[in-house]
Amino acid sequence: MEQTAGDERMRLLRGDVFAVSGAFEGSEDIGGARALARGFLTDVQAVYGLPVSGRVMGTVQLVVSELVTNARKYAPGPCLLTLEVNGGGAVEVSVWDSNPTPPAVLAPDANRIGQHGLEIVMAVSQSFAVRREPVGKRITTVITLADDSVGDVAGQQP
Template sequence: MLKEPQAGGEGCPTLRQAGYAFGGDTGCIAEARDHAGEFLARARAEQGLEVSSRATELTRLVVSELVTNACKYAPGPVLMELGITETAIEVVVWDSDPNAPAARTTDPSRIGRHGLEIVKAVTQMLDVERQAVGKRVSARIALRDTQP
C-alpha cells in the first residue's frame, strides 16, 4: 500500500512510501527482500530517483537482517514500511517483542548472530523504539554512494 508523501529523515519529504505485513514465518524474509528491491526499482522508474546498486543491495541486506530478527525473536506478524527521500531509504520493521536487540561484542570465532552489527555498520541511522505492543526498529541507508 502506498501512502501520501510525508516528512522523511533529516527534513527531506518522503517521495514514496509502502507498507507490508508478513505472517512471521521464515518465508517472509525472502518476500520482504523482494518487496524492497521492487520498491526501489519503482522509485527509479516512476520517479526518476538515482538509486545506486550499492544502496539497493544494502537495503535488501538491512531488510533481511531486521525481518530475520523479528521472525526469530518475536511471535506473530511482522510489519515493514519502506520510504524514500531524495537522499535516503528508510526501513522500519515492527514486531511484538518489546525487548530491544543488542549488538554483541566483536568475536571473530562466533558463527552467526552478527546481523545487528552489520546493520549498524552499513546504515546512517539505526533506532529502536518500544511501542505499546512490541518495538519499532528504524534504519536509514544513503540513496547514493556519495551524497551531494
C-alpha cells in the same frame, strides 16, 4: 484510524514521500520482504527518477533480510516492514514486531559463529534506532541512496 491521521498521511504523500509497507508472518516471507524492497527501490528510480545504485539496492535488501529475520525469530506473530524515501535522498527501513525487548547488540567478535546481523545492519546504515511502541518495538535504519558506484539498480551505466 482518526480522520486527522489520514489527512496527515495525504499531506505527506503530496510532499514527495514515497512509502510501501508489508506484513510478514513466516520465515519463508523473508524472500518476499527482500522482493518488496527491490520492487520499491526499482519504482523509486523508474517512476520518481531518484538514483539507486546496485550497491544500495543490495545493501537495503540485506538490511531488510536481517531485520525481518530477527523479528520472525524473536517475536511472536507478524512483523511489519515499511520502506520510505523522502526528499533527503535516503531510504528509511523500519521493522515493527510484537516483542518489546530491545535486541541484544553484541560486541564484534570474529570468533563468534552467527549473530552478526545487527553488527552488519549498523555498519551499513547511516543511523540505527530502536523505539518501544505501545505494543512491541520498532527498529529503524536509514541508508543513503547516493553512493560512489556507477550505474542504476540494474547495474547498467547511466
